[in-house]
Amino acid sequence: MAREPRQERSRTTRRRLMEAAVDCLAELGWTGTTVGVVAERAGVSRGAAQHHFPTREDLVVATVEFLAEEQIAELRERAGTLPPGRRRAEPVARLLLNLYTGTKFRAALHLWVAASTDDALRAVLGPLEAKVGREAHRVAVDLLDADESRPGVRETVQATLDLARGLGLADLLSDDSRRRQRLVRQWARMLEPIVGERSGTE
Amino acid sequence: MAREPRQERSRTTRRRLMEAAVDCLAELGWTGTTVGVVAERAGVSRGAAQHHFPTREDLVVATVEFLAEEQIAELRERAGTLPPGRRRAEPVARLLLNLYTGTKFRAALHLWVAASTDDALRAVLGPLEAKVGREAHRVAVDLLDADESRPGVRETVQATLDLARGLGLADLLSDDSRRRQRLVRQWARMLEPIVGERSGTE
Numbered sequence: 117m118a119r120e121p122r123q124e125r126s127r128t129t130r131r132r133l134m135e136a137a138v139d140c141l142a143e144l145g146w147t148g149t150t151v152g153v154v155a156e157r158a159g160v161s162r163g164a165a166q167h168h169f170p171t172r173e174d175l176v177v178a179t180v181e182f183l184a185e186e187q188i189a190e191l192r193e194r195a196g197t198l199p200p201g202r203r204r205a206e207p208v209a210r211l212l213l214n215l216y217t218g219t220k221f222r223a224a225l226h227l228w229v230a231a232s233t234d235d236a237l238r239a240v241l242g243p244l245e246a247k248v249g250r251e252a253h254r255v256a257v258d259l260l261d262a263d264e265s266r267p268g269v270r271e272t273v274q275a276t277l278d279l280a281r282g283l284g285l286a287d288l289l290s291d292d293s294r295r296r297q298r299l300v301r302q303w304a305r306m307l308e309p310i311v312g313e314r315s316g317t318e
Numbered sequence: 319m320a321r322e323p324r325q326e327r328s329r330t331t332r333r334r335l336m337e338a339a340v341d342c343l344a345e346l347g348w349t350g351t352t353v354g355v356v357a358e359r360a361g362v363s364r365g366a367a368q369h370h371f372p373t374r375e376d377l378v379v380a381t382v383e384f385l386a387e388e389q390i391a392e393l394r395e396r397a398g399t400l401p402p403g404r405r406r407a408e409p410v411a412r413l414l415l416n417l418y419t420g421t422k423f424r425a426a427l428h429l430w431v432a433a434s435t436d437d438a439l440r441a442v443l444g445p446l447e448a449k450v451g452r453e454a455h456r457v458a459v460d461l462l463d464a465d466e467s468r469p470g471v472r473e474t475v476q477a478t479l480d481l482a483r484g485l486g487l488a489d490l491l492s493d494d495s496r497r498r499q500r501l502v503r504q505w506a507r508m509l510e511p512i513v514g515e516r517s518g519t520e
Contacts (some may be wrong), residue, residue: 225431
């Protein structure tokens with residue numbers, strides 16, 4: 117077996133630590149997520165973990181960025197497969213309203229709630245969440261192919277993402293997917309007037 | 319000063335404990351919210367607290383019910399002051415979309431997130447949250463004066479409450495009230511077709 121080059125090995129370690137951090141956060145919450153616990157779960161030595169992430173704040177900031185980048189990349193990939201014009205309303209509503217369910221959202225939620233009572237965590241997480249939120253907004257506009265210069269369009273896109281986060285909460289204690297799918301169909305009708313506007317297709 | 323009758327004294331103690339539990343949850347989270355800590359904050363003896371609430375699960379179940387009842391009562395009170403027909407869309411959108419901001423939502427959020435990784439807590443909180451959610455839905459329908467037998471109306475009411483919870487999340491790390499007020503105006507236009515339907519006014 118060929119030896120993995122040093123830089124690549126370092127990247128792999130980093131990624132394994134961030135993936136373990138997601139699982140730790142989702143299962144144990146912020147209190148239980150220390151660099152030591154994450155290192156053990158990732159099968160990485162404590163020293164190597166601390167080389168990458170000196171504090172657990174460093175680790176979670178990198179993890180939130182990593183999750184956001186993965187999610188945005190996944191959405192951008194899907195963008196190419198969407199039908200033009202109004203027919204994209206339902207698939208886009210489905211993509212966006214299912215965005216904040218699952219382990220990744222649960223991990224982020226633990227962080228947000230912890231940050232609401234932890235000044236040090238909020239200081240690093242607040243600006244990052246604002247940036248991630250703006251990116252999610254931009255990708256939603258692109259998926260919808262919406263024209264934000266028209267009145268109300270910006271707010272409708274925002275409401276879509278806020279609704280998606282609310283649906284993430286509703287999915288936390290029990291499987292809410294059936295109800296969510298009915299909302300997706302209703303929401304698609306709501307989005308129809310604003311989708312496919314930029315490319316001018318109908 | 320007249321002595322407080324025993325029953326009333328007991329009710330006052332119970333209420334003080336539940337109010338202290340809300341503050342404790344919002345500040346310290348589920349981990350920091352023990353019956354002992356709450357008793358101390360409420361200025362109630364540990365013995366008296368444990369007489370009312372033998373476990374912290376008992377305390378938080380009572381607290382969630384108490385919060386929900388207070389909120390529903392407050393909304394019902396406002397219902398009488400709303401204008402008829404479509405003009406109620408904006409005041410109702412404002413009431414509902416501001417519902418999940420502040421200390422009470424923060425307290426509940428700590429519980430939900432804790433319950434997502436704590437089977438014992440989820441066992442008591444899950445059914446309770448479902449019941450509270452149904453009550454919130456009913457009061458929203460009444461405030462909107464909406465006709466749920468019409469297609470899509472039920473989903474629009476649900477989306478309003480899910481959106482409200484998403485906006486509660488968005489308000490967690492920074493003051494989101496200005497953006498939320500723009501969404502209220504946009505949402506009011508969305509609600510216009512379904513408000514004031516039952517009473518048949520325009």
